[in-house]
Amino acid sequence: MTDILDIAREQVLERGEGLDEAQILEVLHLPDERVDDALALAHEVRMRWCGPDVEVEGIVSLKTGGCPEDCHFCSQSGRFETPVRAARLDIPSLVEAARQTAQTGATEFCIVAAVRGPDDRLMAQVRDGIEAIRAAVDINIACSLGILTEAQADELQEMGVHRYNHNLEAARSHFPEVVTTHTWEERRETIELVRERGMEVCCGCIIGMGETLEQRAELAAQLADVQPDEVPMNFLDPRPGTPFADLPAVEAQDALRAIAAFRLAMPRTILRFAGGRELTLGDLGARQGVLGGINAVIVGNYLTTLGRDPQDDLDLLAELSMPVKELSKTL
Template identity: 75%
Template sequence: MADLLATVREQVLERGEGLAQHQVREVLDLPDAELDDLLVLAHEVRMRWCGPEVEVEGIVSLKTGGCPEDCHFCSQSGQFPSPVRAAWLDVPMLVEAAKETAKTGATEFCIVAAVRGPDERLMTQVAAGIEAIHDAVDINIACSLGMLTPDQAARLAGWGVHRYNHNLETARSYFPQVVGTHTWEERWETLQLVRDNRMEVCCGGIVGMGESLDQRAEFAAQLAELEPDEVPLNFLNPRPGTPFADQPLMEGTDALRTVAAYRLAMPRTVLRFAGGRELTLGDLGARQGLLGGINAVIVGNYLTTLGRPAAADIDLLGDLRMPLKALNSSL
């Protein structure tokens, strides 16, 4: 195993060349006794190729619940008997949420909607929201509105959307076990539209949904092939009423190994702590992850689940002497 870490050090840290799929798989097999050394190496890679700054983002759900898709992890699907019900935010509420996000020091504010893809009503409301936010607060605006048409991607870019999130969720080989109402390939097509329209590509997924270690490594390689600007890494938080409600929580050591492996597969990518880290890792794990390859966080609550208080994450970054990424350096 020492030979593996020595090889990784030379390849990734010294040359900046991300791990191939078979190498990610080997890293995921490292024993717990090697975990600390792995995390130290992943942190060195992050510092070498990304720098010390941490990007902070807040998210808000413009349209919650009632989604027609059957993503098995998601309590917003209208196909499952989950307690989430459909609701909309108005533009003033969006602006207020953006202002509160900016107060934390965040540079990114992401508008999210639980839909297969945006209809004209949603596009109109997003346009109004973007204009109002830009008038009220200095913050980058990202969107996550499902699958796009070429016209919709062009319009979002024209409105000044800085980054678009559309997760592949899991490895291509495992995707049919997670979603039945659309394909992995359809998601990939939207991501190409995002890049074609010169918005930053934000694409990650959820680990701990029952995928094998082979598939977890496959997913890392597929993300690396996409070359996203940002990868949000979620850990399954099993939601009542969904098909994955009874999935066990991922072990914290497995989660940290995954963080490090994904950093080593994508040495220059923004790797963001997202949903589920509170349950899977807790406070100590959050600290270890930030010292093991993570260089971005979502602060506050998620779409239908509670997160860590924003102040707790900002204080943690201060304790670790990790500077917040400034707005002007993220434009």
């Protein structure tokens, strides 16, 4: 029987064709002593099909908490008793967050809101915020505002939003165990609205929400089918008060296997380190991930959890001789 990494070397590295679902599952089943081999191949794939540049992004929450949805991993849901309280950010604070993000060398700044989808008030705030940021900071602006209507997608395109984030979060077969107040299909429909309007598609996931390895492979294949420009890889950081509060953190070797498998499934995609990597991987794992297929990072804090010091990430990239991607002049 041909070894899956030999198959991947010829199929993914040489031809640029991602692994299919069954092949992804084989990578996820690799024993611990093969993980370094998988990461090394994933790094070769990343360097060949994406190049050495690493994209740096910062995120900020315009509206935190009080969300009506019941995403079981999220402490911003108004349905759970969590420490997070509803709050809104004013425009000057938003601009200052964008300025601080740009000072780290980041090229992307994402405005996030904890909502099912934006109402008129939120859309007006986003418009005002984008105008204020553009007047003060030279940075690409992304948004993550939940499920969109066609009219809202049109508005965001008209505002000049560079990239829109809407994660699949989990495999289609596992999604009802994660969220009950909206469907996997609704998420996919928003992704298509974004793509149709020419905005870049950012569509990621959370690893470690009780899924099987088969469902993890299913998720990677479904993300590959979306053909996103960027895939943020989050690892569950169990939040107090949520239904997933007692789930165990993802084991480091399992996280690294997932990073390699997702890179081999999507050779040309921006694969971004996102939430939970500090808990799951620590400093050593961050190095292994960047040398194992990751080519983008979120710097600073996440929405409700603390991240690494941005300088730590920038120092690591410099040590590994990986240049930070320069700002694209496509606004």
